Amino acid sequence: MSALLLKNARLDDYPEAQDLLIENGTIAKVAPVGTLSDVPTEDVIDCEGRAVLPGFVETHLHLDKALLDERMPNLAGTLEGAIKVTGALKSRFTMDDVLERSRKVLDMAIAQGTTAIRTQPDVDPIAHTIGADAMLTLRDEYRGMIDLQVVAFPQEGIIKAPGTIEMMEECLRNGADVVGGCTYNEPDVDTCKEHIRQVFDLAEKYDVPVDMHTDFWVDDSDPRYALVEHIADVTIERGMQGRVTLGHMTSLASLSGSHRVEVWDRIKQADLNIVVLPFTDMHLNARNDDHNIRRGVAPVKLMWDVDINVGLSSNNVRNAFTPFGNADLLDVALFMAQVGHMGSPDDFRHLLQTITYSNAKIIGIASGYGVKVGDRADLVVLDAADGPTGLLDRAVRTAVIKGGRVVARTQKSTELFRR
Ligand SMILES: [Zn+2]
Incomplete structure (x- = not known):
């Protein structure tokens, strides 16, 4: 039996510091400091009063396209520019190249306290299935370090890019976990709806969740960026409530009044998950605004x-x-606070809740996720007395634990030389 004792840890639900005993990858006991000290363990980490949180969860991370910035910049700065530049680079992707860049990002993410990632590799007539094949390889290679879920993601569209749906199906046959979609890259609303139909057909056939990129614009004046109610209808028709996730959804920011209330109701009826990607969304959107630039x-x-x-x-x-970015979810959450008018202690706690429990629910790992007895021991120790302080400090992740095993430790210290 493998055991690990985390001593003197600050947990959200306890006023006093606690000791956590981890056995066989699961939290076996939580008790006041000192009361578990005679338990035989192979390993002890003294948290010294630091905050311990459940491991962070990424619901949306394109590992296959990461770290390409030095090869070709997006000088236009727009979404179309980004797709074009990446399309050109993608045509030269090799398996080794994708694996090497993805490993660097996975290592960064693990060191920053992330214990599960849903990744969306491009599947299309340019890169074919190289990205998805690489992710399936890495899912095995990193088992025990981080959990990887692979989405077959049609970045170039489905109707616009013939052959894509067949390649996506091949990925699902080979073990991809989720079917992706990308309506914003289709030319008109009819092709978007056909795209959605084909994505849901695959989801039904392989009994997998849906994870789509949708409504990526500053308003919903173009019907291609006003599809959320249609997707909600399809979700309900297909009985897929709770298993459909929509990324970006930036057009929601433009809604107001009774229309907004109707859209919120439809999202809730279909139990759609909305994933916000603030680094990208703010960087690429509103490029045509020359004053009062929207977020x-x-x-x-x-x-x-x-x-x-x-x-x-x-x-x-x-x-x-x-x-920019370094696969650090505390960085994403703090940026969201700055962009989203969030400055209260409640806001900070809600942001931490989002990158842990909400994200875990989205990728379907909420059962057994947390810091209670019986939960999987996927944990991160922050060099801070509580989560909100750790968020503001973007505190050092002093230890990251996956399945009860320490997978990363980081130490940083500063010495000041006073006069
Ligand atoms: Zn994306």
């Missing part, structure tokens, strides 16, 4: 107020879509 980010606080399940994720790390 182009979905209204997270408004959605929290009506109990829509909102996720937050990195999306991209240093490429034409997002030329």
